[in-house]
Amino acid sequence: MTPSDEPLLTIEGLTVSYGPVEAVDGIDLTVKRGEIVTLLGANGAGKSSTLNALVGLAPRKANRLVFAGIDLLGLPPETIVRRGMTLVPEGRRVFASLTVEENLILGGAKHAKRGNPAAVKADMLARFPILAERLHQKAGLLSGGEQQMLAIGRALMSSPDLLLLDEPSLGLAPQVVDAIFDLIRDLRDQGLTILLVEQNVAQSLEIADRGYVLANGRIELQGSAAELRASPEIQNAYLGA
Amino acid sequence: MEIFLQQLLNALSLGGTYALLALGLAVVFSIIGLINFAHGELMTVTGYAVCFALIWGMPFPLAVIAGLGVAMTAALLMERVAFRPVRGASGTTLLLTSFAVSAILRVLFQNLISARPIPVSIPASLSGVVTIGPLHLGMIQLISIIVTLAMLLGLNLFLHRTIAGRAMRAAAEDFAVLRLMGLRANSVVATAFAISGLLAGVAGILWVAQRGSVDPLMGALPVLKAFIAAIIGGLGSLSGAVAGGFLLGFIEVILQAYLPESLLPYRDAFAILLVISVLLFRPQGLLARKTLVKL
Structure with missing residues (x-):
């Protein structure tokens, strides 16, 4: 092999x-x-x-x-x-009391070595325009679909x-x-x-x-x-x- | 009106100290579900550190910094030695562990230092009285109000502007998912203890500055009050702990001022009665968090 x-x-x-x-x-x-x-x-x-x-x-x-x-x-x-290797858990589990942006920041917090965090974030917001619009809202206020996008986006921030x-x-x-x-x-x-x-x-x-x-x-x-x-x-x- | 304003300032000063202590309890509880009854011993150890630093000839500001350093180190040691091995255990196990830590530290203070109060020589400049218009305020009370507000502001900035602070807020919500972000559980818990130690240290120094002495049981009463304050606010809620601390301080000061003299010995009983009535209507506390996710 x-x-x-x-x-x-x-x-x-x-x-x-x-x-x-x-x-x-x-x-x-x-x-x-x-x-x-x-x-x-x-x-x-x-x-x-x-x-x-x-x-x-x-x-x-x-x-x-x-x-x-x-x-x-x-x-x-x-x-x-x-x-x-990262997991988007069942039930989305976004940090509801944190803003959308803070959720993304935590997702990329420890992964500077795996990719440029600013570039990854820009890429993420281009992929999910709805998250860019809601950047400063609390994640708990998003709809279910938006929360799922955020949960995936947050996981992608680690460039897995x-x-x-x-x-x-x-x-x-x-x-x-x-x-x-x-x-x-x-x-x-x-x-x-x-x-x-x-x-x-x-x-x-x-x-x-x-x-x-x-x-x-x-x-x-x-x-x-x-x-x-x-x-x-x-x-x-x-x-x- | 002037008397009322005067009492309000007194309440701010006392309530602020309770708020700092309650906040220290809440920061740790919100993350690992531990009610740390050894929090009071962090105050005491800070008191001793300042006391000995002054005896060894350190200038007061340096002694304060040394005291805060000792408080944070003691909190981190407590976590590493006593609480990390039982992390994730039931609430009862955690609670009993914290009682044990508290009891052991008290006995150590009694046997290694002294069972009797040791005087702390607070600089004379701090014992003055400031007069603002018709109001008279002890220098220490004024400092205590300013320091409390600065600490609350600083903590708020830390929690909302830094990665470590955001990680702590996230950990209070969902610790398992925070680990999926690649953030180490141990560092987040250690940060929480360091902050709780700093808050206990500041409260301890303010407490010692008002009393002028340190004894092995010094932390017991204030931490009990802080616990009550945290419960009023809703255990685990940081803003609740602050609100509960100020409310309890306010209740105590008002009762002290307006209860008839024959009833004054029962001041604490009345204060607790008011707390009970708050909890009758809001058993979850004033600003309770909706759910608590354990590790």
Whole structure:
């Protein structure tokens, strides 16, 4: 295997347990540079636990957990994020009492080495004109869709190589959902690698290169987006065909 | 009217000290959910530091700086030695840990320094009285009002203009997500303790300057008052802590001034009664935060 074939993220035997409860039970997963990989599954299947474990916010065990040649096991979230992998958490979780600008500033606070913060911020505001308009408003006053844009924008301020997105379309109006999926595709086209957790199976498989289906903490199904779309399990369980 | 204005100034001076202390409690509580009952011992240790600095011949301003330095160092040490190992534990564990720290420090002060009050020689220039029109104000009271306002303004600028300050406000809201910004949890918590130590140090020096002595239990009463003030304001809310501090100071001064002499021994009881009635109507405190996200 040449270095360029080495996946950006390699997960082998990842287990996440909260006390006696096993949320994720020994999964293998890879993400290659430049891909959108989607992680699908019902509520409680272990999707969010997987993402939280990757960035070190959930208790984890694994045989191998390697990102860009770095062993992630034992590293705290702040170190992992500084190495170029970041998470947009479920429910957006913007800092509601801080202004839009302050949210962005904190997003880029520790990443001067990874890119020029002023340039990254200008780029961000060009990408999200609505955030530029609301720069000095409290983030808590934004609409759900705007908060999701801010949450993504804030994560992009760290100029990541790999972006983990946890249910970015959750609770948003259909039009806004379309905008978010367009944005994710644009980001990939501009070179970002994305691991996307979603309940919106149809739209996720439309933009993804590959996908995995989680059920009860195990990988039930995996393949290219086209294969998954065509598979009878997905058709019956998620796409309602 | 003049008497009322005079009492208002007294209330500002006393309430300001409570506000600084309550703010110190709130800064730490808002981030790690710890009510630090050893906060009063930070005042005491500052008092001793100033006291010994003066005894060793340091000029007063230098002694003040030394005292503040000792206060911040003591707060950082407390965090590193006692509170970091139990971070994320239940509120009860944190509370009991802070009681233990407080008790240990008091015993150390009693055994290593003295159980009796040690006089602190405050410069004579600070014991004068300033006359503004019809109002008479002790120099120390005046300084205490000015210092309190300067501290509040400075803290406000810090929280809104610097990365570390913004990180603290964000940490109070959602610590886990702040770590996703690449900011180290330990540095944010340490900053909170350093600020809380600075606030306790300033309050401690103002307190000592008014009393002229230091003893091992010096911090106990003011920190209890500060705790009440923080509760009135809504625990974890910084502006609430300031409002609660000034309100409690105001209530105490007004009761002191207007209660009939036979009832004066019950001043604190009346003050607490008023606090209870505030909490009956707003159990979450005057300016409570909506939710508290724990680490």
